[in-house]
Amino acid sequence: MKNEKKGFARAHTNIALIKYWGKANNELILPANDSISLTLDKFYSDTYVTFSEDLTENSFFLNQIPMPKKSMKRINHLIDFTKRQYNYSGFAKIQSYNHVPTSAGLASSASGMAALAGAVVSALDSTGDLTNISRIARLGSGSASRSIFGGVVHWHRGHDHESSFAEQIVSEKEIDLNMITVVVDRHQKKVKSTHGMAQTVATSPFYSTWVDEANRAIPEMITAVQNNDFTKIGELAEHSAAMMHATTLSANPAFTYFAPETIKAVRLVHQMRSTGIECYFTIDAGPNVKVLCRTQDITRVHNFLAHEFNEQQLVVARPGSGIKFTKN
16 A cells, blocks of 8 residues: 555553543643542553555444444544644545453543554654654543553643643552452443533532642642652542542432442442551442552451442452553
């Protein structure tokens, strides 16, 4: 094919400790507040991109299934932006493989769009500027900007494209922070994150307080992470999740991502703490509960949860690495 260029990237999912919930700019996907996340080793996306001037349009295959053209808006936006940046006129065939349940609150869009951004840039130019790739990934999915880096990551909300990017706080080797996901439901969410955010921003009377409190917690979480202060990290993460979900309940009409087993898992976390097993919960826009714990407590937390949930529902993840541009 004419002027063919190929790229590959693998990006891992991330789960926010200080949540991102709501946009200040929908086109650039600028968040209303900063956020901080943990990249996970267990879930990831692999994406292959082939550019050619012989192609007449972009195509996207997720797990070998073609994506309808009507669902390609964000993907095309990301690709078009990157082509302009690198002065390329061809189109792309994209093959992406998600090793994570899609649309179930386990950040499949974060790893998918991060891998897409990395693969597109690796096809068109050098892969050295991770900050630039973080900005590009944000155009596909806000939280994808954080999946470019490993360990614990800070996404700066910024005020324009250049100022909204993610950076690493500590690497995956510098933090004792693990996550056991209780998979309550692997199906797609009834309320997609984008719609849930927009409804909350537009109608919740508590939304401005959420933004203020989330931004206030950022420096506290950065200090806790740098000091490997598990108790403070857990307390801040749990409070952030509770505040975020409170905004959905105060939206009009109100909605929630919780299922009955979500509440059950939260109660088990409280029970564990009362028995001396220190752990904390966080919940994204979905019913699945993520339980934070230290390495020394992984087995105890897992076994406690296994009394109420089956083995297939429990997934242990440790801090993950940043984006990779080779398959090994």
